[in-house]
Amino acid sequence: MDVRLLEATEDPERLICQAARNDYMEEYVGDTPFEEVMASVEGDTLAGRKETLIGHLLAHGHFGPFEHPHATFAIEGVSRSCMAQITRHRHASFDVQSMRYVEFDEEDPEPGDVYVHIPELDEAHIAGRNAEIADEYKGESDEELLDRRRERYHESIEDSFDAYNELLDLGVAPENARMVLPIGTKVNMVVSLNARMLMHVADIRSAADAQWEVREMTNQILELAGEWCPLTFEYYNEEMKGRKNRLAP
Ligand SMILES: Cc1cc2nc3c(=O)[nH]c(=O)nc-3n(C[C@H](O)[C@H](O)[C@H](O)COP(=O)(O)OP(=O)(O)OC[C@H]3O[C@@H](n4cnc5c(N)ncnc54)[C@H](O)[C@@H]3O)c2cc1C
Numbered sequence: 001m002d003v004r005l006l007e008a009t010e011d012p013e014r015l016i017c018q019a020a021r022n023d024y025m026e027e028y029v030g031d032t033p034f035e036e037v038m039a040s041v042e043g044d045t046l047a048g049r050k051e052t053l054i055g056h057l058l059a060h061g062h063f064g065p066f067e068h069p070h071a072t073f074a075i076e077g078v079s080r081s082c083m084a085q086i087t088r089h090r091h092a093s094f095d096v097q098s099m100r101y102v103e104f105d106e107e108d109p110e111p112g113d114v115y116v117h118i119p120e121l122d123e124a125h126i127a128g129r130n131a132e133i134a135d136e137y138k139g140e141s142d143e144e145l146l147d148r149r150r151e152r153y154h155e156s157i158e159d160s161f162d163a164y165n166e167l168l169d170l171g172v173a174p175e176n177a178r179m180v181l182p183i184g185t186k187v188n189m190v191v192s193l194n195a196r197m198l199m200h201v202a203d204i205r206s207a208a209d210a211q212w213e214v215r216e217m218t219n220q221i222l223e224l225a226g227e228w229c230p231l232t233f234e235y236y237n238e239e240m241k242g243r244k245n246r247l248a249p
Contacts, residue, residue: 001213002076003220005228012069012195012229017041017053019065054231058240066196071228073221075189079116082213083187089201092193099178099185115157115184119212121150157182191221198225199236206241 009015014034021037022029029037035046043049057065087094119126124142137145160182167177193201198221204210205218226233 001078001217001220002074003217003224004074005224006072006074006190008071008228009069012071013050013054013231015068016057016065016195016232017050019068020053020057020062051231055235055239058232058235063196063199066199066232067194069229070192070194071198071225072190072192073224075191075217077116077186077188078217079184079213080187081183082116082211082217083189084183085211085214086189086191086201086205086217089193089197091197092191092201094192095190097188099174099181099187114161114186115182116186116213118153118184121146121153157184195225195229195232198222199232199240202236202241 018029018034018037021041025032025037027036038046038049038053041049041053043052057063083096086092087096120131124145133145137148140148160180163180164177167180168174202218202222205214206222207215210218222233222237226237
């Protein structure tokens with residue numbers, strides 16, 4: 001998995017502050033110098049005033065101003081399952097690599113190239129909500145268990161890819177042959193969202209009960225967001241992370 005910031009609003013926190021101060025200023029923010037816009041906010045410097053205002057907005061749930069700055073991320077090599085989860089967020093915009101025009105026609109695909117690797121292939125005992133080893137395998141060593149899992153996982157996926165290639169050879173269109181491909185098949189995406197939505201997605205998808213892959217992807221997005229919009233995401237990570245879906249007012 002690879003996540004990169006493709007494009008983002010320049011100076012997002014200046015924009016957040018301008019939008020928020022607009023609500024309480026008599027003057028028109030459009031032709032007031034930024035230093036003046038921020039003059040009544042507590043702080044010794046402009047940077048300090050920005051920090052005060054952003055902290056105040058987040059602490060009081062005044063999230064509207066965070067809808068103005070946008071960021072666009074490129075994401076490489078997540079599963080179709082991860083894609084299905086993230087695309088449930090209706091205030092984000094997506095472009096998803098099509099399976100209609102991308103053919104997986106390598107003779108013998110390297111596992112890591114075309115489908116995702118899952119953590120249970122490397123660790124025998126990962127605490128998971130719905131994970132339980134059946135009685136018939138409980139006596140096996142960790143290595144035996146891991147070998148069995150790896151063999152079953154790779155074999156099953158490679159069978160699916162063989163069937164896919166055969167269906168293409170038999171004249172089935174890629175958009176129909178793809179029905180036999182596994183949900184672990186990799187996909188690339190481009191995702192755009194505003195800073196408020198990014199915090200909301202992080203609330204849900206970076207949480208301990210989210211699936212590892214969407215959590216890892218969200219954590220990488222959050223790291224890049226921290227470089228793009230530092231005061232906001234520093235406050236978010238220190239004071240708000242772990243909250244549950246606190247979108248209003
Ligand atoms: C651990 C986990 C398990 C899940 N399991 C399932 C599952 O089994 N099946 C399944 O279908 N989904 C499942 N989901 C997806 C989940 O139910 C949401 O659809 C998804 O997380 C999108 O988030 P959201 O509802 O906050 O909406 P978003 O699209 O992110 O919207 C953000 C917010 O805007 C508001 N909003 C947006 N649209 C509307 C609307 N039409 N009406 C009212 N308010 C709106 C809501 O306040 C919402 O929280 C799961 C999610 C998680 C994290």
